[in-house]
Amino acid sequence: MPIWARVRTRKALRGMSSVVVVLLGIAFANPAAAKEARSDAMRSPLSNYMLMCQGCHSPKGAGLRDQVPAFRDEVSKFLSINGGREYLIQVPGVSKSPLSDQATADLMNWLFFQFDATHVPDNFEPYTEEEVAQLRKSSISNATQIREYLLSNKIPVTRNEQTYLSP
Numbered sequence: 001m002p003i004w005a006r007v008r009t010r011k012a013l014r015g016m017s018s019v020v021v022v023l024l025g026i027a028f029a030n031p032a033a034a035k036e037a038r039s040d041a042m043r044s045p046l047s048n049y050m051l052m053c054q055g056c057h058s059p060k061g062a063g064l065r066d067q068v069p070a071f072r073d074e075v076s077k078f079l080s081i082n083g084g085r086e087y088l089i090q091v092p093g094v095s096k097s098p099l100s101d102q103a104t105a106d107l108m109n110w111l112f113f114q115f116d117a118t119h120v121p122d123n124f125e126p127y128t129e130e131e132v133a134q135l136r137k138s139s140i141s142n143a144t145q146i147r148e149y150l151l152s153n154k155i156p157v158t159r160n161e162q163t164y165l166s167p
């Protein structure tokens, strides 16, 4: 390597290391912020949807006939059914996805407006990282039956409590 190239490399490295030091400083100054800076929560909900969900649910939320339910004009209805808010996170496609709790909350809060804004209740409270963390701990294995139960009974949300569905 010619001497000038070595000099340039060393200078560049020195420059880079100070950038790294500054970034680490920012990250460690606030541990919570450092945790949140996970790459999936930095991606847009649309990108996460494209990466993790649209293979089954399709880009326009149309689903796959008889196999994957459509989101379009449907998905937000669950928010007005008792147990629906919980079901939406406990369903395996959501609870078992590799997305972090924060990225999942952001994705779901986006998804309702993206695919079914009309059925989002006026008093809708966005999911939080903590709520997703709690709910996904009790992922359901019998999603089909629970889905049928919720849609055939359509018990309105009357309380502000969470209804944990048992697996």
Ligand code: HEC
Pocket: 049, 052, 053, 054, 055, 056, 057, 067, 068, 069, 070, 074, 075, 087, 088, 091, 092, 093, 094, 097, 099, 107, 143, 144, 147
């Ligand atoms: C392997 C295919 C597949 C993938 C990937 C997938 N899902 Fe699903 N999803 C399903 C199926 C099938 C159902 C119906 C319930 C069940 O049987 O699990 C469902 C149900 C849902 C429901 C409940 C809606 C309803 O009408 O029952 C939501 C919300 C949902 N998925 C969101 C997501 C999100 C968000 C992602 C990406 C992070 C995702 N899914 C990834 C197949 C998938």
